[in-house]
Amino acid sequence: ETGVTQTPRHLVMGMTNKKSLKCEQHLGHNAMYWYKQSAKKPLELMFVYSLEERVENNSVPSRFSPECPNSSHLFLHLHTLQPEDSALYLCASSQELNTEAFFGQGTRLTVV
Amino acid sequence: DQQVKQNSPSLSVQEGRISILNCDYTNSMFDYFLWYKKYPAEGPTFLISISSIKDKNEDGRFTVFLNKSAKHLSLHIVPSQPGDSAVYFCAASAFNSNYQLIWGAGTKLIIKP
Numbered sequence: 001e002t003g004v005t006q007t008p009r010h011l012v013m014g015m016t017n018k019k020s021l022k023c024e025q026h027l028g029h030n031a032m033y034w035y036k037q038s039a040k041k042p043l044e045l046m047f048v049y050s051l052e053e054r055v056e057n058n059s060v061p062s063r064f065s066p067e068c069p070n071s072s073h074l075f076l077h078l079h080t081l082q083p084e085d086s087a088l089y090l091c092a093s094s095q096e097l098n099t100e101a102f103f104g105q106g107t108r109l110t111v112v
Numbered sequence: 113d114q115q116v117k118q119n120s121p122s123l124s125v126q127e128g129r130i131s132i133l134n135c136d137y138t139n140s141m142f143d144y145f146l147w148y149k150k151y152p153a154e155g156p157t158f159l160i161s162i163s164s165i166k167d168k169n170e171d172g173r174f175t176v177f178l179n180k181s182a183k184h185l186s187l188h189i190v191p192s193q194p195g196d197s198a199v200y201f202c203a204a205s206a207f208n209s210n211y212q213l214i215w216g217a218g219t220k221l222i223i224k225p
Contacts, residue, residue: 004155040121042114042215043156043201090155098205098213100146103155 003027006091006104014112015081021107023074023091031097032074034066035090037106043090049074050097081111115139116204118216126224131189133219135202138183142204146213147176147187150199159200160187189221197223 004025013019025032034046046060049068063085065077074091088108092101117136125131135145143164148156162169162176162185169176175188189196202216 006155040217042116042217043203043213045212092155098144100158100161101213102158103148105154108153 003102004091004093004104006089006107008107009105010108010110012110012112013078013081015083017081018077018079020078021076021089021091021109023076023104025072025074025091025093025102027093027095027102029093029095029102030071031094031099032068032071033092033094033101034064034074034076035092035103037088037090039087047076048097055097078109081109083111086110114217115142116202116214116216118200118202118219120219121217122220122222124222124224125192127194128191131187131192131196131221131223133187133189133200133202133221135185135187135216136183137185137204137214139204139206139214140183141206142214143207144205145176145178145185146203146205147174148201148203149196150201150218156201192221192223194223194225197221 007022031050036044047066048055052068067075088106090106091104094101146161147159150156160171160174160176178185199218199220201218203213205213
C-alpha cells in the first residue's frame with residue numbers, strides 16, 4: 001500500500017457537476033497539501049492543512065473547496081468548474097510543514 | 113515572476129554519463145532546496161535536499177550542489193541510467209515562509225541507451 005493514495009485516478013466532469021477528490025495518507029504525517037499541475041507550468045500550491053486546520057489558501061477560486069476531517073484524510077470538493085481547471089491534481093503529505101513532501105499519484109481531471 | 117527557474121525544458125544524456133540538471137532562484141531568503149523526480153501519470157517523488165548551511169549533499173548516484181552567491185543549484189546524476197528518464201523538479205522554501213515550496217517548471221531528462 002502506497003503512503004499517499006488518491007482517488008479517483010481519472011475524472012471527467014461537466015461544468016455543472018459536483019464531484020470530490022479524495023486523498024488518504026498512511027504515513028502518520030501532520031501536514032497535507034493540494035497542488036495543481038497544469039501542462040508546462042510549475043506546481044501550484046492550492047491548500048495546506050496542518051493538524052486538520054487550514055493554514056494556507058492561495059487565492060484559489062471558491063469552486064474548489066477543501067475538507068480535512070482528520071489528519072489522514074483530505075478532500076477537494078469541486079463544483080461548477082471551468083474547462084481551464086482541467087489539470088493533474090496532486091495530494092501530498094509531510095511530517096511537518098515545509099519538510100519533504102510525499103505525493104500521491106494524482107487525479108487527472110478533465111472538465112468538459 | 114518565477115522565483116525558481118529551470119531554464120532547460122529538456123536534457124538528453126547518454127547512458128553511463130553524468131546528467132547535470134540546473135536550477136536558479138531569485139529569492140535570497142530561500143534556505144532549503146529540494147529535488148523531485150516525476151514519471152508520467154505519477155506524483156513527484158522526493159530525491160534529495162540541501163539546506164543553505166551546506167554547499168553539497170550526496171546520496172548514492174545523486175549529488176546536489178548549492179552556490180548561494182550565484183543563487184544556483186544543480187543536481188548531478190552519475191552514472192545515468194535508463195530509469196532516470198523522468199521530469200525533475202527543483203523546489204525551494206524559506207524558513208520563515210508561509211509554508212510554501214516554490215517550484216520550478218521542471219526539466220525532462222532523457223537517458224539514451
